[in-house]
Amino acid sequence: MEISLDWYLALSAVLFAIGVLGVLFRRNAIVILMSVELMLNAVNLSLVAVSQSIGDLSGQILVFFVMSVAAAEAAVGLAIVIAIFRKKVSVDVNDFTLFRY
Amino acid sequence: MDLTGAYASLGSDLGNAFSLVLLSVVGLVMVVWDSLRNDHRAIPWIGVAASVLAISFELLRMPGPAEKIFYGLMWAGGYASFVNIIILAATAFTLAISVHYLDRIGHNYGEVYSLVVFASAGMIVLGSANSLITVFVGLETMSICLYILTGLVRTEEGSVESALKYFLLGAFSTGFFLYGIALLYAATGTLYLDEMPAALAGGAGSEVLLWGGVGLLFIGFLFKVSAAPFHMWTPDVYQGAPTTLTGYMSTASKASAFAALVLVVYHALPAERWMLVLAIVAAATMILGNVVAIAQSNVKRMLAYSSIAHAGYVLVGIAAGTTAGYSGALFYLLVYTLMNIGAFGVMAALEWDGHVGQKQDLDSLAGIGYRKPLLGVSMGFFMFSLTGFPPLGGFIGKYAVFAPAIDAGLTWLVIVGLLTSAASAYYYLRVLYVFWMKSPEEEAAPALDQLMASPLSMSTSVVLVVCAGLLLVLGIYPGVLESTTLFFSDSAAAVAAIR
Numbered sequence: 001m002e003i004s005l006d007w008y009l010a011l012s013a014v015l016f017a018i019g020v021l022g023v024l025f026r027r028n029a030i031v032i033l034m035s036v037e038l039m040l041n042a043v044n045l046s047l048v049a050v051s052q053s054i055g056d057l058s059g060q061i062l063v064f065f066v067m068s069v070a071a072a073e074a075a076v077g078l079a080i081v082i083a084i085f086r087k088k089v090s091v092d093v094n095d096f097t098l099f100r101y
Numbered sequence: 102m103d104l105t106g107a108y109a110s111l112g113s114d115l116g117n118a119f120s121l122v123l124l125s126v127v128g129l130v131m132v133v134w135d136s137l138r139n140d141h142r143a144i145p146w147i148g149v150a151a152s153v154l155a156i157s158f159e160l161l162r163m164p165g166p167a168e169k170i171f172y173g174l175m176w177a178g179g180y181a182s183f184v185n186i187i188i189l190a191a192t193a194f195t196l197a198i199s200v201h202y203l204d205r206i207g208h209n210y211g212e213v214y215s216l217v218v219f220a221s222a223g224m225i226v227l228g229s230a231n232s233l234i235t236v237f238v239g240l241e242t243m244s245i246c247l248y249i250l251t252g253l254v255r256t257e258e259g260s261v262e263s264a265l266k267y268f269l270l271g272a273f274s275t276g277f278f279l280y281g282i283a284l285l286y287a288a289t290g291t292l293y294l295d296e297m298p299a300a301l302a303g304g305a306g307s308e309v310l311l312w313g314g315v316g317l318l319f320i321g322f323l324f325k326v327s328a329a330p331f332h333m334w335t336p337d338v339y340q341g342a343p344t345t346l347t348g349y350m351s352t353a354s355k356a357s358a359f360a361a362l363v364l365v366v367y368h369a370l371p372a373e374r375w376m377l378v379l380a381i382v383a384a385a386t387m388i389l390g391n392v393v394a395i396a397q398s399n400v401k402r403m404l405a406y407s408s409i410a411h412a413g414y415v416l417v418g419i420a421a422g423t424t425a426g427y428s429g430a431l432f433y434l435l436v437y438t439l440m441n442i443g444a445f446g447v448m449a450a451l452e453w454d455g456h457v458g459q460k461q462d463l464d465s466l467a468g469i470g471y472r473k474p475l476l477g478v479s480m481g482f483f484m485f486s487l488t489g490f491p492p493l494g495g496f497i498g499k500y501a502v503f504a505p506a507i508d509a510g511l512t513w514l515v516i517v518g519l520l521t522s523a524a525s526a527y528y529y530l531r532v533l534y535v536f537w538m539k540s541p542e543e544e545a546a547p548a549l550d551q552l553m554a555s556p557l558s559m560s561t562s563v564v565l566v567v568c569a570g571l572l573l574v575l576g577i578y579p580g581v582l583e584s585t586t587l588f589f590s591d592s593a594a595a596v597a598a599i600r
Contacts, residue, residue, distance in 0.1 A: 036276055059286055080248065087261055
């Protein structure tokens, strides 16, 4: 039985929404980073599904770029988290309040 | 796709993408140079030389029409050259003023300059993209370099904190941007911008997917250009980042993101449906940026809010949805780059130690004008231009974005723009008042004397004079504005010929 495109898109939307909620409601910088990765991978899922269903390869090429960008982003992001942990001994984003209005 | 002769075609396109290739190679050379030699004094000047070379190449390419290269992934020539010139000029100026500044704050590493050059390569990819893949790759190359540059002074809490905020919010917005790309792909079946109108006219995809995709894509763009509902990161990041690099971020990255937005709306999307949305965003951005800037006492933070306000002015031109509006927006970006790099350059030159000077409150800057006349006078140029006084470039720039908006029937938006510009005069001219008409307080005097002891570096002076001079030239002789309009008529003809 063929699974139709709509199901893939729906699953991807649900995963993306979980990622967004994670970013908005979790206060740990590393968990926020993980939620962002979940958002990117949700998008990858829909890109591959759409690409397969319309028979066009460029969507899958974009997926490769997304994966490498996600890896680069995680490297830089974790480095920044380590740098701030050395200063404040915390990764809770509520503690980072040096700049205000 | 027929791939015979693919390598030959790619090879011949390398010449068309000369600036991109040059910057990427030079960036690598700078990294290797830095690792092999202890002395890295030459590194920034390699970057400056490469940028100047690339600018002269793009000046030669600019008069011709834009053409597609790399199998339609990018544009070269025409307005792509114009955008590249803005980016390359910002790069050259930033490298030149950063040397002395980074020396003084004790973070003069060789790789800073190569990161700036790599970020510029990403911006060139972003600003001349013709495919959503290229847009994404360029955007991320640029952003990742900028995250690192923001957190450069990692011994200081403010710098690291602003880097973390920039990174988390930037990655979050990338997610939206990418989901927008996926939905647009699902709706149109193509990632090439100039193939989208045909796919839409054929009624290929569903309306929900299309407009959901456009909305998410716009959220990603509006975040990068710090427009109103998505501006929250801007003041924190601009205040925490090293000053010269803040100038770079606020100009070059904004110019390339706006250029990509112009390419997306010009090639891919019919104007009538998103025009009102962008107009409302522009109005909110102008009002918020200008009103909050009035309340700031820290000059760097004030300039951050002012850059939000200027993103609003550029959006006015884009919201007009006509070729005149788009070219006005591009022209405004050129003027804005010159005046903002200059203003941040002056502030960087005034940051004389790690303590009092770094706060850069208005009070600490009292009486600078008489002690450092060059800084005072050039700051005058930049502040008057940011306000939009004739005969400086800022005035012509505002005319270039407001006039097409009136033609497009957005009179209410232009009225908002004019009123907020008038309000902006208060906080821009207050800086000049403090510079020239206020005498320093007693406790600030020793620190000021220390500043006077260190002479202005040659490269900083040259950059400031060149920026101020170009603003005057652009204001008196606005022929550049007319040539930007020509780009779009040329490329419209080229696009029509291809179809």
